[in-house]
Amino acid sequence: MMEIIRINDLENAETLLYDHNREIGRTLPDEDLIPGIRKFIKDGEVLGIVEGNRIVAMLNLYCNNYETLSAYICNVYVLEEYRGKHIAKDLMERAIEICKSRDFKNVKLHVTPDNTPAVKIYRSLGFDFTGNQNASKDYEMTLNFDSQNYKKRLLILGAGNAQLDLIKEAKRLDYYVIVCDYRPNMVGSIIANKYYQVNYMEKDVVIDIAKIEKIDGVISNSEPVMPIVAEISQCLNLPGNTVESVGKLISKSEFRKLQKSCHLYTPKSYIVKDFEKLVELAQKMEYPIIVKPTESSGTRGTTKVDVFDEQILKQIYLECKDYSRDDTVSIEEYVSMKNFRVNESDVFVIGNKFLWDGMTWTDRAEYAPMVPRTYSFPVVMPESKMMKLKNTVESLIREAGITLGEYNVEAYYTKNNDVFVIEINPRQGGNHIPQLIEQYSGVDFTKLLVSTAVNDMSYFRELDTFERTRKYVTHHVVFSKDSGVLDSIYIDESIKPYIKWMEQDIENGSMVHQCRNAFDAIACVNFEFDSCETQEFFVREIEKFIHPILREQDC
Numbered sequence: 001m002m003e004i005i006r007i008n009d010l011e012n013a014e015t016l017l018y019d020h021n022r023e024i025g026r027t028l029p030d031e032d033l034i035p036g037i038r039k040f041i042k043d044g045e046v047l048g049i050v051e052g053n054r055i056v057a058m059l060n061l062y063c064n065n066y067e068t069l070s071a072y073i074c075n076v077y078v079l080e081e082y083r084g085k086h087i088a089k090d091l092m093e094r095a096i097e098i099c100k101s102r103d104f105k106n107v108k109l110h111v112t113p114d115n116t117p118a119v120k121i122y123r124s125l126g127f128d129f130t131g132n133q134n135a136s137k138d139y140e141m142t143l144n145f146d147s148q149n150y151k152k153r154l155l156i157l158g159a160g161n162a163q164l165d166l167i168k169e170a171k172r173l174d175y176y177v178i179v180c181d182y183r184p185n186m187v188g189s190i191i192a193n194k195y196y197q198v199n200y201m202e203k204d205v206v207i208d209i210a211k212i213e214k215i216d217g218v219i220s221n222s223e224p225v226m227p228i229v230a231e232i233s234q235c236l237n238l239p240g241n242t243v244e245s246v247g248k249l250i251s252k253s254e255f256r257k258l259q260k261s262c263h264l265y266t267p268k269s270y271i272v273k274d275f276e277k278l279v280e281l282a283q284k285m286e287y288p289i290i291v292k293p294t295e296s297s298g299t300r301g302t303t304k305v306d307v308f309d310e311q312i313l314k315q316i317y318l319e320c321k322d323y324s325r326d327d328t329v330s331i332e333e334y335v336s337m338k339n340f341r342v343n344e345s346d347v348f349v350i351g352n353k354f355l356w357d358g359m360t361w362t363d364r365a366e367y368a369p370m371v372p373r374t375y376s377f378p379v380v381m382p383e384s385k386m387m388k389l390k391n392t393v394e395s396l397i398r399e400a401g402i403t404l405g406e407y408n409v410e411a412y413y414t415k416n417n418d419v420f421v422i423e424i425n426p427r428q429g430g431n432h433i434p435q436l437i438e439q440y441s442g443v444d445f446t447k448l449l450v451s452t453a454v455n456d457m458s459y460f461r462e463l464d465t466f467e468r469t470r471k472y473v474t475h476h477v478v479f480s481k482d483s484g485v486l487d488s489i490y491i492d493e494s495i496k497p498y499i500k501w502m503e504q505d506i507e508n509g510s511m512v513h514q515c516r517n518a519f520d521a522i523a524c525v526n527f528e529f530d531s532c533e534t535q536e537f538f539v540r541e542i543e544k545f546i547h548p549i550l551r552e553q554d555c
Contacts, residue, residue: 002087004094007046007058014041020055024077040075045098047091049082057087061095063102071099071107076118089121096125100145110138113190129191131171139191150176150193152454155210157181157200157220157229159188165434166221167192169450178213180206203228207235217454219405223250223297224325226426239455241426245401249426252294252330262399264392265418269332275317281331282308288334290370291316293324297425299517302370304334335420340364342412342422343379343389344372346429346437348448349402350460354394357443357468358406358433363539367481368515372410374542375431375475376535377440385413392419402426406449408433430518431477432526439500439528442469472529476542478522479515484550486512489523492545495538500526512548522548 007013017037026033040046040060048058057078063071073095078087099107109127111118119141127141134140152175156163159181167188170177179192180200189195194213198205201224210218210232217239218232226246233240248254252269259266268285271294272278282289282305291313292302301323303316320329346358359379362372379386393409408429410422428434434445443463451459478489486508491499504523506512513520525546529535538545 002049002051002056002090004047004049004091007048007050007055008041010050012053013046014038016050016053016055017041017046017058019053020058023054024079045095047094049087049091056082057091059091059095061098063095063099063104063107069103069105071095071104073107073109076109088118089125092121092125096143105146106142106144108140108142110134110136110140112138113187114185119190128193129171131168131191133168139187150174152176152216152456153178153213154450154454155180155206155213155215155218155232156188156192157206157218157225158222159183159186159192159195162221164188165446166219166450169444169446173447173451173456175450175454178209178215180209200225201228203231207232210236219449219453221427223425223427224295226250239404239453241402241404245403246426248400249402249407249424250295251326252292252423253328255423256332258396258400259421262395264396265414265420267333267335267420269330271328271330273328275314278317278329278331279310279313282313285331285333290330290332290334291320292330292332293320294328294330295325296320296323299370299372300519302517304369336415337369337412338415340366340369342372342410344375344429344433345379345393345409345411346406346433346445347393347397347409348406348445349397349404350452351403352398354390354397355443355445355448355463356390357441358429358437358445360433360436360440362410363542365479365481365515365543368479371479371515371518371520372431373477373479374539375433375436376539377436377473378470378532380532389413389419392421393424396421396424400424404452406434406445431524432475436473436475436526439526440469440471440473442466472532472535474527474529474535474539476525476527476546477518478524478546478548479520480512480522480548480550481514482550483514484512484552486510486522487549487551490547490549491525495527495545498527498529498534498538500528502526512550 014037021033045061046058047061049056059076060074076088122141127143130140130142132140154170154175155178156166157180159179164187167177177192178194179188180196180198181189182199184197196209200206218229220229227243230241230243230246234242248258253271256266256269270281288304288306290304301320317329340363342362344360344362348355361376361379363374365373389411406428408425408427412420414420438444447459486506488508502525506522512522
């Protein structure tokens with residue numbers, strides 16, 4: 001076994017570390033690199049293996065914070081020709097011994113989940129993902145030296161992006177997280193405590209897993225799997241809803257029946273299984289009409305049809321049928337809006353209590369009226385209208401039998417001042433809505449969803465006396481009116497001071513498509529304005545201040 005030494009103690013430590021950094025390809029200029037090396041030597045401990053005048057393996061250990069008794073490991077590196085000899089693990093074990101000898105409580109590090117060899121070593125030593133990330137988006141892992149007593153055991157169905165915030169929050173709450181997903185390389189499956197590579201849509205399989213793991217609760221953020229979440233909750237007598245109640249929200253036909261039973265405004269609608277029936281009904285209806293998948297997430301396939309055209313209807317029908325989970329298509333009358341502003345809220349339900357911190361406007365574009373585009377907090381409307389909207393939604397949720405969870409609601413006032421609820425989805429809203437709610441009000445709906453799923457009511461009780469913040473928050477999703485090659489995104493100088501952050505999903509030079517649904521998004525931009533007036537000024541004509549610039553496609 002090669003000897004592990006404390007490189008700090010060597011007279012030529014600075015030279016060795018400088019040469020090592022250059023050998024492994026670090027390109028920092030000397031004026032930045034050398035002070036960094038001196039800081040490592042002064043403040044931390046550099047453990048490594050030296051052969052001749054060459055460092056072949058090393059790590060940095062910071063184990064000197066006697067207030068927190070929390071140590072930190074970074075810069076673990078083994079030269080390529082020395083890998084496969086358990087050197088990294090030997091270095092880690094030496095660092096852990098030092099931490100224990102000083103009676104530290106834990107040691108932390110950061111790693112990218114796709115660095116499989118490193119993650120495997122760290123897990124073998126007892127490290128576990130916490131769900132936290134640093135500025136570089138690497139994930140934190142922690143080794144606790146006292147025995148880990150998890151508060152609750154939570155099953156999450158799915159390990160992709162839609163579930164990732166749930167998994168990270170559960171880890172932050174010290175829950176033992178079990179995930180099911182047939183895709184093995186999802187980040188969520190790596191950072192969870194336990195992963196089952198199974199199809200989470202196979203009800204009997206996941207119910208057996210839930211029983212084996214003796215879970216305290218189960219959640220998901222994927223609409224198709226919510227009936228299975230409900231089935232597990234019912235089967236094991238866990239917090240949650242009945243399969244029947246969830247089904248009334250997921251099926252567009254059942255939801256329209258629910259509206260009628262509550263004596264609420266309901267458009268004429270029909271469910272068809274074949275194109276011939278759709279044509280027959282479409283010829284008898286007044287236009288415009290809406291054609292959409294009967295069971296589908298988001299706005300995929302949902303299309304406004306202005307005039308009867310059998311060829312166009314055929315194309316729309318086939319697309320909707322492809323998206324629909326039950327292979328049927330819904331056709332209904334189009335309910336005219338007063339304008340292109342829709343109330344899209346996330347409402348939280350616990351028993352008979354409703355939390356409305358997630359009420360927001362979404363402004364839509366005339367060229368894509370079905371697609372949410374610009375989200376704004378707070379909602380400003382007369383109190384009487386606000387109460388009518390809330391009462392309408394609450395009556396639907398109660399009548400459905402829903403008693404727990406976060407629900408994404410789309411609704412607006414018709415030209416006749418009726419409240420029309422487009423749909424209530426049994427999941428969190430997309431486009432970062434839970435994060436926007438926290439940014440606006442300080443209330444963390446993700447934490448609330450995760451904790452109440454295992455009957456942990458501490459955060460819910462805390463919210464009884466929690467003083468909400470009220471910020472002027474807007475989140476704009478950039479779409480294109482036309483198809484073409486994205487040259488750049490124009491942002492007017494006047495709106496730039498209000499930008500908090502921006503994410504661009506499609507790179508410049510890539511093909512973009514005319515907006516038809518939420519999956520055609522190019523970028524999203526988050527704003528905080530200084531007043532309601534400033535917010536309304538920019539939001540009213542947002543695409544004048546920020547929009548994609550297209551160029552002709554190269555031949």
